Amino acid sequence: MEAVSLPAALELAAGGGVGLGPEKRAVLGTSLPLLQRDYRFQRVRFWGCIQGVRGVYYLAEGLGPDRAAPRSRLYSLNCVEWSLLPPATKEMVVLAGKLKGRFQGDPSFEYDYTEINAEDAERLLEDGKEPIIKEETRLVATIEQIDSAVGIVPRGAFVKTPLGSVHENRNFEGLSLMEAKKLSSYFHFTEPVNLKNKTLLEKADLDPSVDFLDSLEHDIPQGSWTVQLEKGGTVVVLRSLLWLGLTFYHVPVTKQYGYVYFGTGEKNLDLPFML
Numbered sequence: 001m002e003a004v005s006l007p008a009a010l011e012l013a014a015g016g017g018v019g020l021g022p023e024k025r026a027v028l029g030t031s032l033p034l035l036q037r038d039y040r041f042q043r044v045r046f047w048g049c050i051q052g053v054r055g056v057y058y059l060a061e062g063l064g065p066d067r068a069a070p071r072s073r074l075y076s077l078n079c080v081e082w083s084l085l086p087p088a089t090k091e092m093v094v095l096a097g098k099l100k101g102r103f104q105g106d107p108s109f110e111y112d113y114t115e116i117n118a119e120d121a122e123r124l125l126e127d128g129k130e131p132i133i134k135e136e137t138r139l140v141a142t143i144e145q146i147d148s149a150v151g152i153v154p155r156g157a158f159v160k161t162p163l164g165s166v167h168e169n170r171n172f173e174g175l176s177l178m179e180a181k182k183l184s185s186y187f188h189f190t191e192p193v194n195l196k197n198k199t200l201l202e203k204a205d206l207d208p209s210v211d212f213l214d215s216l217e218h219d220i221p222q223g224s225w226t227v228q229l230e231k232g233g234t235v236v237v238l239r240s241l242l243w244l245g246l247t248f249y250h251v252p253v254t255k256q257y258g259y260v261y262f263g264t265g266e267k268n269l270d271l272p273f274m275l
Helices: 003-012 022-039 090-097 118-126 135-150
Strands: 043-051 056-063 072-076 110-112 132-134 152-154 158-160 166-168 186-188 225-230 235-240 246-250 257-263
Touching (some): 132 135
Antiparallel strands (some): 152 186
């Protein structure tokens, strides 16, 4: 969610009963613009919250000119003081994916990896690394997992230039109400996988400058998204059943859209059995 429109955006995505209190909204309204100035980001977005046992992580991300470039992610425990997180690596995501249970809310908390996977712990010792994972590492990996799996944008909101960079589409005026209710009108804002497997005949009707991402209609498992009309039918809201707490909103025929996460940072592994 864009920092400049955070109060209105939180209202639009609040149908699930989660959100921020007036005090936290006011503090974020002051600290996020300062964050943008201090780190010289082109844009700053409020990403959401991960609720720990002893504390809450408030998360933001800084963006540069190329929207497809790696994002700078930051966390705060009080919405005032922000700390920059290290970039996520594949190794981080794999290791953190094997951790179970709630976050503690303490970035210095250490998980003993030997209790999870003895073979991997032994390999880490052979490589001269401690078989310990800090919660800060798990936090980075979890944000990366959520963004890759359920971070979405409406079709046409971004364009890909011939040089490969991705920018906001200035001509995007929102989806029509009819289109906004279709899963095929929303794309995963990450490196496409299914698109590469399409035949030339299937790609013939696609616009390469707009249709360069994977749509939600083929997500596995089927039924992992809910689409609802809220605010008297004026707002389309998508919620992920795979990562409970992720809410995306779009006001049809306007440029207003975004997503926010309020949850525990745990993947719903029981979803295939619930559908």
